[in-house]
Amino acid sequence: MSTFEKCPVCKEYDFLDDHKCLPIYEVDMYEEDDWMEVHAYDHKGAVEKACQKYDNMGDYDIITDGGKDSVCVRKQGEKIIKTFYVEAYSEPTYNACEVENEKEENEELDF
Numbered sequence: 001m002s003t004f005e006k007c008p009v010c011k012e013y014d015f016l017d018d019h020k021c022l023p024i025y026e027v028d029m030y031e032e033d034d035w036m037e038v039h040a041y042d043h044k045g046a047v048e049k050a051c052q053k054y055d056n057m058g059d060y061d062i063i064t065d066g067g068k069d070s071v072c073v074r075k076q077g078e079k080i081i082k083t084f085y086v087e088a089y090s091e092p093t094y095n096a097c098e099v100e101n102e103k104e105e106n107e108e109l110d111f
């Protein structure tokens, strides 16, 4: 029986018995040669994951600004550097809380 757990290396949840970590990509959020390592399928996925991590650690300034220009990414061990523009937005979340004024259907509601 395979167990669904968090991988200690890449921090992704998966069935660890036959889990293989995704390749490592290095993302430079501000072209400052300060590369953040993320496990991803490709360059695009790596940028999106790095931006999500970055915003979660700070003031959500990528979402606040609506996106970000010039995020650089390279696959670890490769020399080709790709640049991405990132769009970011928040989605509204609705949460309903019951108000305690339960009425029968034929009663008049008193608001």
Ligand SMILES: [Zn+2]
Residues within 6 Å of the ligand: 007, 008, 009, 010, 011, 012, 019, 020, 021, 022
């Ligand atoms: Zn892993």
